[in-house]
Amino acid sequence: MKAVQVTGYGDISKLSLVEIPIPEPKENEVLIKVKACAINNTEIWMREGAYGTDSKSGWRPEGVLFPRTPGSDITGKVVKAGKLVEESIVGKDVVLFPFISSGEEGSEHIAEDMSFIGSEYDGGYAEYVVWPAELCFDMPLSSYAESAVFSVSGLTAWHMVKQIQAQPGETVIVTGANGGVGSLNVQIASKVFGAKVIAIIGDLESKEKIKELGATHVVSYKSDTFVEDILELNGGPVDSVLDVVGNALFSTALQVLKNGGKFCISGSAGGQKTNLDFRTLYLKHITMYGSVLGTKEEFKDMLKAISEGRIEPVIDKAFPLEKAKEAQTYFKNKGKLGKILLLPEK
Structure with a gap:
């Protein structure tokens, strides 16, 4: 599959378009064909080393392990299930809850082991991604692009x-x-x-x-x-x-x-x-x-509000996956309104 990887801390020259094997889901995971991935400050700051020192910057104390595929606002279709996952999930359109932690309900986001997709795990700047089935939720809108702008932001x-x-x-x-x-x-x-x-x-x-x-x-x-x-x-x-x-x-x-x-x-x-x-x-x-991120309960409440039309997607521009460098550069421009998207199939 095609993927964009961050090869180390630095400017956009550290983004590289590569061909890598499609990942295999573990027993509790699913394989998702990525349909849309919105850009956030977090993956740019991760690349730039803004979360710590240049040698150890990330959501975890040890820093990011490169190469890493960024991207945390992800929607797509489940195409394969791990052996402990119900097969009925295959074919579902999903939006991904963006992090894993052992924190108790209501404090997941402040747990010491909170690990972020696109930083500690490979993310959505790719044609496929794997993620725990229990962290995949029904899309709140029928559009992959419109549903992808909410997860992190x-x-x-x-x-x-x-x-x-x-x-x-x-x-x-x-x-x-x-x-x-x-x-x-x-x-x-x-x-x-x-x-x-x-x-x-x-x-x-x-x-x-x-x-x-x-x-x-x-x-x-x-x-x-x-x-x-x-x-x-x-x-x-x-x-x-x-x-x-x-x-x-x-x-x-x-x-x-x-x-x-x-x-x-x-x-x-x-x-x-x-x-x-x-x-x-x-x-x-x-x-x-x-404040950053939130709880799974808040995520569910947000998705409900979106599906009810109380919150609407605001999209500024979309780019094909191959133009991730241009997309991140555009993202940093002042004056844009709303989210920037990467569309692997565009």
């Missing part, structure tokens, strides 16, 4: 909104609202949990589309009166911030949060380190959350 966004306990009548700021996690944060906070959303983006070209996703207001961080704009639109400080940007908007987020406000971060595309005056936290009684 959607689960992360759902867990973020759950952590801040968003409520009807509250105001939530969503940074990076045009991105994969951000566009889902907008939808989940507003359409599922009933909060008022102020979406933060750079250029306002996608303003109307983001309003369609559920944002009450859309604000550009390039405004000379950025903080004042937010406070005026909301009539005062906001209840919570859902952040995927990091350093670039961190000080603004703390400024516009109310006393007793909540700040939840799941990414740092705008800078991984920041200066923090602790007095801001304790004098304003701010609660901070670090």
